[in-house]
Amino acid sequence: MLNPEVRTTPRRCPLISPLPKDFTDTRKSQGRLLRSSFCLNMSEIDLVDGNLALKEIQKLEGHTDRVWSLAWNPATGAGGLPPTLASCSGDKTARIWQQGSSGSWNCTAVLEDTHNRTVRSCAWSPCGKLLATGSFDATTAIWQQIGGDFECVATLEGHENEVKGVAWNSSGSLLATCSRDKSVWIWEMQPGNEFDCVAVLQGHTQDVKMVQWHPHLDVLVSVSYDNSIRIWIEDGDLNDWSCVQTLGETSSGHSSTVWALSFSSGGDRMVTCSDDLTMKIWDTTNNPSEDGSWFHLCTLSGYHDRTVFSVNWSRDGIIATGAADDSICLFHETKDSLVGGQSYSLILKKDKAHDMDVNSVQWNPKEPKILASASDDGSIKLWRLTQPQNILYEFCIEKIIKLYNYIYIIILFYSKYLKALYHFI
Amino acid sequence: MTLGLINANPVVHAKKERIARAEDTHAADAVDSLDVFDSVRDIRDPEHPYSLEQLSVLSEESITVDKKRGRIQITFTPTVQHCSMATVIGLCLRVKLLQSFPLHFKVDVNVSPGSHADEESVNKQLNDKERVAAALENPSLRQLVDECLYSSSFVCYLLDAEGDLLPEKSFSLLQFRGLSFARKQRVPAKKRKTSRSTLNRNKTVLYNQHSSLLFSGAKKLRAALSDEEM
Numbered sequence: 317m318l319n320p321e322v323r324t325t326p327r328r329c330p331l332i333s334p335l336p337k338d339f340t341d342t343r344k345s346q347g348r349l350l351r352s353s354f355c356l357n358m359s360e361i362d363l364v365d366g367n368l369a370l371k372e373i374q375k376l377e378g379h380t381d382r383v384w385s386l387a388w389n390p391a392t393g394a395g396g397l398p399p400t401l402a403s404c405s406g407d408k409t410a411r412i413w414q415q416g417s418s419g420s421w422n423c424t425a426v427l428e429d430t431h432n433r434t435v436r437s438c439a440w441s442p443c444g445k446l447l448a449t450g451s452f453d454a455t456t457a458i459w460q461q462i463g464g465d466f467e468c469v470a471t472l473e474g475h476e477n478e479v480k481g482v483a484w485n486s487s488g489s490l491l492a493t494c495s496r497d498k499s500v501w502i503w504e505m506q507p508g509n510e511f512d513c514v515a516v517l518q519g520h521t522q523d524v525k526m527v528q529w530h531p532h533l534d535v536l537v538s539v540s541y542d543n544s545i546r547i548w549i550e551d552g553d554l555n556d557w558s559c560v561q562t563l564g565e566t567s568s569g570h571s572s573t574v575w576a577l578s579f580s581s582g583g584d585r586m587v588t589c590s591d592d593l594t595m596k597i598w599d600t601t602n603n604p605s606e607d608g609s610w611f612h613l614c615t616l617s618g619y620h621d622r623t624v625f626s627v628n629w630s631r632d633g634i635i636a637t638g639a640a641d642d643s644i645c646l647f648h649e650t651k652d653s654l655v656g657g658q659s660y661s662l663i664l665k666k667d668k669a670h671d672m673d674v675n676s677v678q679w680n681p682k683e684p685k686i687l688a689s690a691s692d693d694g695s696i697k698l699w700r701l702t703q704p705q706n707i708l709y710e711f712c713i714e715k716i717i718k719l720y721n722y723i724y725i726i727i728l729f730y731s732k733y734l735k736a737l738y739h740f741i
Numbered sequence: 742m743t744l745g746l747i748n749a750n751p752v753v754h755a756k757k758e759r760i761a762r763a764e765d766t767h768a769a770d771a772v773d774s775l776d777v778f779d780s781v782r783d784i785r786d787p788e789h790p791y792s793l794e795q796l797s798v799l800s801e802e803s804i805t806v807d808k809k810r811g812r813i814q815i816t817f818t819p820t821v822q823h824c825s826m827a828t829v830i831g832l833c834l835r836v837k838l839l840q841s842f843p844l845h846f847k848v849d850v851n852v853s854p855g856s857h858a859d860e861e862s863v864n865k866q867l868n869d870k871e872r873v874a875a876a877l878e879n880p881s882l883r884q885l886v887d888e889c890l891y892s893s894s895f896v897c898y899l900l901d902a903e904g905d906l907l908p909e910k911s912f913s914l915l916q917f918r919g920l921s922f923a924r925k926q927r928v929p930a931k932k933r934k935t936s937r938s939t940l941n942r943n944k945t946v947l948y949n950q951h952s953s954l955l956f957s958g959a960k961k962l963r964a965a966l967s968d969e970e971m
Contacts (some may be wrong), residue, residue: 382874433878434875452874452875480871523872541865640847642845671845672845673870693845
């Protein structure tokens with residue numbers, strides 16, 4: 317399915333994204349807006365023969381240990397709120413980064429003195445008001461911005477040891493946490509920042525690396541050191557959560573630790589990445605609550621030569637992966653007209669994206685061509701996906717405008733002489 | 742001891758002589774398997790007062806270094822098949838390499854094939870960086886690792902600002918941790934003539950035999966040390 321030729325010369329692939337109609341419409345109008353100001357819109361980018369580049373916008377430094385995880389605040393970046401990114405690190409802190417009016421990014425808050433060990437993961441609630449951080453100290457902290465400061469408003473205790481992942485469901489009413497103790501806990505948010513544990517999900521035979529909710533449904537997915545992916549739903553009658561499907565090696569799953577997963581924005585596809593150096597795409601169109609099962613679609617292999625730690629699907633349908641080989645890869649769906657099936661091809665590989673392992677890659681949900689990555693080297697990088705010839709185009713336009721300004725000034729300067737000349741005549 | 746040792750009577754082998762490197766034959770940043778072996782051979786076994794080298798847990802041949810891609814691969818052989826200390830030894834190796842070599846090096850630590858009953862799970866654990874990071878935050882495990890790394894005689898070689906070698910000095914673990922290491926400083930080879938008057942001023946701790954925290958200056962200094970001994 318993925319032959320080496322595809323890798324070196326990615327074929328032309330039209331952009332197909334399973335977005336709701338109104339969603340695409342807003343994007344189109346945005347596109348017009350942007351085009352007028354010489355920027356480019358994702359829909360204009362033809363994903364042809366290496367025409368794309370990942371350009372570093374800024375390197376964010378501040379963490380004093382490896383950065384484990386990143387989370388974009390979904391409520392910012394629109395409506396006058398500056399884009400906001402949260403990061404968490406082995407230095408026991410989480411940091412909040414915000415884009416200033418000048419366009420550069422700064423650290424606006426350091427969330428410290430709550431966790432006494434590595435902060436492994438962080439997640440914003442869908443409303444963007446709460447930040448959950450999971451730590452190796454076995455607790456999960458909930459942070460709220462009160463005035464200018466972030467305050468820890470709740471601490472969720474219950475896991476026996478290291479909490480490795482946290483995730484909010486689409487409505488923000490449920491929070492899932494997972495741990496080395498092999499369990500996944502589901503917490504329900506009550507008024508007054510109270511959190512009740514509504515379920516403890518047992519099933520994995522080893523530590524659970526990450527949890528993630530389906531973007532629209534209350535379906536929870538967990539991935540683990542036991543190489544399996546588990547899908548959990550609530551039984552409507554019994555108010556009980558149970559595992560409805562396990563995607564293991566026998567169902568074309570991974571052969572080593574599964575580190576992360578991400579859903580496409582439509583929720584009809586899921587991608588997972590693993591220590592077995594592959595990424596796998598799963599068809600998730602069937603609703604597990606209605607006895608529908610998910611199945612393996614394809615495997616992307618041969619792109620990373622060390623553990624793939626992070627995977628993220630952008631709103632525009634581009635899959636980003638970050639791995640221990642210090643590189644970032646981007647993939648996009650190709651329609652295979654011969655077979656009638658779908659496959660995914662590499663559209664870009666950024667070698668040496670960081671000096672050390674890339675632990676997390678996250679697309680900005682509001683501006684889908686901005687990517688954030690975090691690394692063992694303690695830094696976070698912000699990237700923009702662009703087409704090189706358009707960089708040249710923008711550059712030329714800029715120069716022309718400058719030149720025009722000069723001419724204008726010269727005309728202004730000499731205009732009085734011209735006027736005098738006119739009167740003379 | 743109530744629990745008893747897992748391997749009560751290990752076979753102890755003789756230490757190989759350290760090979761003194763004459764002068765730099767390659768760039769200071771290059772690493773070869775002998776450098777790696779030199780940095781880990783003196784790690785003490787968690788159970789015995791012998792080094793990993795003496796117990797033949799490690800040898801130079803069990804280390805491969807890919808300079809070009811910055812990869813270090815270590816294979817070690819636990820003394821017995823059911824050695825529960827295998828993960829601790831692996832952790833020690835990881836910590837040691839982390840301290841001794843540039844951070845961008847990718848390290849793989851594995852038990853040699855067939856040498857351990859739980860080979861697969863030990864290997865998986867040792868190469869899962871999240872598990873390793875969590876283990877090293879565990880105070881009792883960390884202490885055990887530190888003991889294995891630092892319990893042997895603790896000698897620091899001090900150099901002054903001119904690069905002259907000062908007499909050997911022993912430090913306790915606590916003192917050692919308090920010292921600040923001039924990581925980036927290099928010793929110019931020509932400035933090695935000892936003049937006693939300068940010994941006590943501008944002391945710079947540069948290289949510790951057992952933890953070789955300073956990487957770039959290490960080789961040059963090793964040459965300096967062997968000169969001194971001769």
